[in-house]
Amino acid sequence: MLTPESILKSTFGYDTFKPLQREIIANVQARRDTLVIMATGGGKSLTYQVPALLFDGLTVVVSPLIALMKDQVEQLRALGVSAVFLNSSLSPDEYQENMGAVKSGQSKLLYVAPETLLTPRIYSLLSSLKLDLLAIDEAHCISEWGHDFRPEYRQLVDVRKKFPSAVCMALTATATPRVRADIMSTLGFSQANEFQSSFNRENLFIEVTPKREPVAQTIKFLENYKDQSGIIYCFSRRQVDELADALVHKGFSVRPYHAGLEDSERRRNQEAFIRDDVQIIVATIAFGMGINKPNVRFVVHFDLPKNIESYYQEIGRAGRDGLPAHCLLLYSYGDAAKIRYFIDQKEDPERSAAYQHLDAMTRYAEGSVCRRKPLLAYFGETFVGENCGTCDKCDMEESDLTDITIPAQKFLSCVKRSGERFGAAHVVDILLGSKNEKVEKYNHHELSTYGIGRELTKSQWMHVSRQLVERGLLDQEPAYRVLSITAKGLELLKSRNQVRGQINEPQKKERSGARGKVSAESEYDKSLFSLLRNKRKELADSAGVPPYVIFSDKTLVEMSSYFPQSRDSLLNINGVGKVKNERYGNDFLAIIKDYCRSNGIDEKYKAPIRAADKDAGRRYVTVGEAYNTGESIQNLMKRYEVSADTILNHLARFIMAGNPLRSAEDLIALSNLNPDQQMAVFKAFDILGSDMLKPVYDKLNGTVNYDELRILRLCYLCEGR
């Protein structure tokens, strides 16, 4: 019997669902129309692909871009799932062939553009079939309130009416509450069927740094990401060309991408990036829609984005595969002024809306709290917890904060005395006792606060001022950045409460490698990884697909940390399903085995988190049941002519699949450690969990080897401690 779990494991090669995936699939199985709002990389596709494989009939997926359709179909085919698309890029023969595959029921998934769906040809095709599921990708395109409205999406309402027995899904990564409500009412969905996962992308390290010498700063940053893929966003085409040239000159593998290039060149550059032939794309914001590349390891904003929504979408293109990725924004006040200049050319109400967006963006960039707080707040989500650990602010030492009450009071009273009519720079000039024209013009050299702040430098004062705005003690009017004191600020002047903050802008610590939240596999064998990557590239090129269609980086990382030696163990690796194992398993195994042999490395056991894979090797069940009837480990070794290790692996799998195992006595007898040492290992499992052995191994400083850890893990799980 097919279940969501069995499809997840045997087709996709994954052990567990990502948050909400399971719930969404169940809702669709129950034939309830479903709205899915999930951040990029959240795993939306799987939520309709799994039901598509469970239903008897056809699933139609509506997608706005040919590139996206092609990508999805390639990925599904690599998994052994028959899927086709119908659009204008096909030759008449190909079109006919794909129609045939749908008609005969050979293809369970059909990808189409919205405008194609209502053509008589497709309509009559669909009418002759059982349509079970209609999935609308990029569903925000249906809403006029969205940033990407497509009139042809409105026609989907008719499609839905024509196929009332098909369950409908709408999926998107961006939706403000207004757009969400619009999608629901347009498609006639009921409230209860909305699923929204967190916008927090834990694997992204988020950093904002003052823009000083941007080219040099970018080069320095890139040096930490040798041979890795990334995107650099610039404001203008000219900036793209200049930066791309500078980077090429420095020997980086770079291509430009912007609307000023010939279509063919743009396509070529994008393709080279997707296929890992080129590492870096320098682009205007025109780049990204239709890019599904999961192994983007960094996104740099060379210039300030116009609003938080685009910024979030752009950084969201990093780390779709769930591995750590680094997002850097180079921020300067001058960039904000430049954008402000463009906004000034517009008319209201567009103009004031644009100001508000920019204002939110600069407040974010100048902020002094965890980056995730304002970012998630923007999407109506509260970040729980004080310290995310993966942004520049949280990565700072607490000791960086000091008592800044005195400078705060000086600054606030200077704002007040100068009449709350000026920006920060002028206030600082007064505090420093500057003799400039503007100070004298307003007679500000006669104020009592004139020259009372000479103990700090101009940039220190500017930093203090930003923190006062951030803490809500000062208000900053967006257009001319005039400062005024808030009620909270006045309160502070009276109460003389302490203010804590920074005098100096923090020096960024040097880092190498992406710093997002990391998993136990982060310490993988880099040399093996690069051998596997070369193999992947070779296979991808000969199949004419992007490398990630063969295997994701995450899959290769797991291979390089568990060193699987058989097709059976390969199936335990994230992203290796039945078909890929058959197609590519031996190619990769050959490299791993060879590498392990010449480096004296053993396979590390990877526990299947959930034994969803019922038909791939049921040996572990037989072994587990035999053990439970009282058979000894030695007997089992003899019976199956395998090592103790293999028996232990089977027992571990048995237990992980949720089966109880009789007492641990026989098992503990296999351990050579003394009871104290054993206790220490159990304690470590208590703290770190028992899914991964590497963290436990590290915690014990390598004093207990993996064989022992494997034995003790079994005892641990057995006793159900």
Ligand code: ADP
């Ligand atoms: P979205 O469309 O929401 O941006 P995708 O559907 O492209 O996300 O999925 C993002 C990545 O996560 C893909 O590489 C996909 O293969 C992977 N993925 C999806 N579901 C799972 C899962 N349950 N376990 C592991 N990886 C998954």
Ligand code: ZN
């Ligand atoms: Zn943080």
